[in-house]
Amino acid sequence: MDEGAPLVVFDFDHTLYDGDSGSHLFRWLIQRSWWRMVLALLIAPLFGPMVAFLPTRRVGISGFVWAGTIGLHRPRDLDAEIDRYVALHGGQIRPRLLPIALDVLHRHREAGDRVVVATGAPPELARAILAFVAHQDVPVVGTQVGPRLGGIGATRHCHYEMKMTMLREAGFTAPVAIAYSDSSADLPLLLAARKPVVVNPKAGRVAMFRKVLPAGTPILNWGCAGRAGEPVA
Template identity: 30%
Template sequence: MAQEREADGPVPPVVAFDFDGTLTVKDSYTAFLKWRTPKGAWILGGLKLVPAALAYLVHRDRGRIKAAATKVYLAGVGRERLEADAREFAALHSRSLLRPDAVIAWKRWRKERVRLVIVTASPDIVVAPFARGLGADDLLGTPLHFDERGRVSGAFASPNCRGPEKVERLRAAFGPDLRVRAAYGDTSGDTEMLAIAEEPYFRVFAGKP
C-alpha cells in the first residue's frame, strides 16, 4: 500500500522490526514446522532435505532451502488449516518465543507517533498471529504460494523477504517518501534495512523468556 496523507498531517514514520532472532529467541518458522509435524515425519523430512542442505553449502541462498523445507513439510496443506495452525502455535508459544526486552522496546515505540512494522523472511501467514498479538500496524513477510485449490504448493509467491528485498518491500508498501525512524535486526539479512534507518539497532536484544 502506498502512503497517504492523514487529516492531521503526513503518515507517521516507520519503525521496522525483524522478527526471528530480534523479536524472538529463535527461528519461528522452523519451530512452527517442527511443532505441527509428527516426530517420525519430521525425521523423514529431514532426510529428504539432505540434498537441499548440501546444495546450500554452495549457493548460500536461505530462500531456496526454506522453500525446500516448505515443500517437504507443508505441500498440500490448505490455507485455512495453515492459518488455524498458525493461530494455535502463536497462542501456545508466544511467551516462550518473544524476547521480553524486545517487547518492552516495541511497547515504548507504541507510545510515539510511528508505524510499527514487522519485516521478516518468515512466511507472513505464520507470523501474522504474533503480529496481531503485538498490535503491529503492518506485516511484511514472505508470502507462500497457494494453488488454485488453496493448498500450499511449496513455492513462494514473491522473493524471500531478506536483505535488499526488505527495503524493496518497505518502499513498495510506503512509497518514495518512506522514512524509517528506527530499525532493529540481528543478521546480515537486515543490513540493508538498517542502512536506511535514522536509528539502526543491531543485536540490541538478548533477553530470554
C-alpha cells in the same frame, strides 16, 4: 497512524522473538506425520547444506517448507495451520517473546511512530505470536507463499533487498528512521535507516556490523542467550 510519523522497522526472529519462528513452525508441520519426516530426511542431504549459506538459504528452506506443507494448496490453508500451531504451543512460544524488545516496540507505538514488523517468516505467524502480547494489530510484512508441487512454497521471500522492496510496496515508502535487526541478511534495511540498531547478533558478525554500519551504531543484547551485544537491563 500519521503517515508523516517516523517509520520504525523491526525484524522478528532473534529481535522480538528468541529463535527462528519459521523453523519452529515448519519442524512441527513436518513432524505431524511419519512420512513427512521420512521425506525431510531424504531431501536433507541436498537442501540442508543450502540453509547454511546466504545465497542459497532461500532454496534450502523452501525444500523443507514443501515437505511440511504437502496437501496444502492455498495461503489461507497455511494460515489455518499456523493458527493451530500457535494455539497448541502457546506455552512454549510466549516465553520466547523478548520483554525488552516488546517494551521498545511499545514505547515507539506510544510515541506515535509508524511501526512495522518485516520478517522472513509468513506474516500470519508473526501476527499470531504478537497476539499473545496484544500487538496483533502491528502491520507485518513477510514472505508471500503460494501453491508449489502439491504443497506451499515461497513466491516472494521477504529477505535482504527484497525486504526493502516489499516494505515499499506495502506502503511504507517514508525514509526509515530506526531499524532493529540481528541479521546480516538485513544489511540493506540497516543501511537504509537513519539510526540502525543491531540487536542479539551472532558473535561472529559483530566485527562486520562495526565495519559497515555508521560509527556508534548500538549493538545490544535484548535477552537472547548465546547471542552477542551489550546487555540491556
